[in-house]
Amino acid sequence: MQFFFLSLKHQYSLISDVPTCSYCCSVLMRNAEFLMNHGQTCLAMNRPSRMYRYMCYTCDYHSYSNHTLLRHVRIHLGEKPFKCSHCDYFSSTVSNIKRHMLIRHNM
Known part of the structure; x- marks a missing residue:
């Protein structure tokens, strides 16, 4: 399995203050x-x-599941609710919290 880590600069370039659909050019609510x-x-x-009911508004990400799209959209929004x-x-994501607690807090 290969892991791909984005640089911090690239991660923050994915976050938008004013979400805009790159397909229809509509300005969207955050x-x-x-x-x-x-x-x-x-x-x-x-x-x-x-079959791909769920597509990202700004990049070519698509999914069969609304849960995976929600996780993906949070990257663009910079949301970290957990x-x-x-x-x-x-x-x-909750899974990142669980991994963090295991590694950092031995739980």
Whole structure:
């Protein structure tokens, strides 16, 4: 298995203050649920297959699952809603919190 780590500069370049659909050029609300809905309903998006119901509003990411799209959209928004109960670490996924607690707090 190969891991790909983005540089901090590249990670922050993915975060947008004003989300804009790169397919229909609409300015969108900075809300993960709204962005997921737009990715499901935008008619300008060229879907690789009809099976891909969920597409990212700004890049070519697509998924069968709304859960994986939500995790992906949080990268663009810079959202990290999950917090470690033992320190000030925040993450966009629960699995990262669990891994953090195992590595940093031996839990």
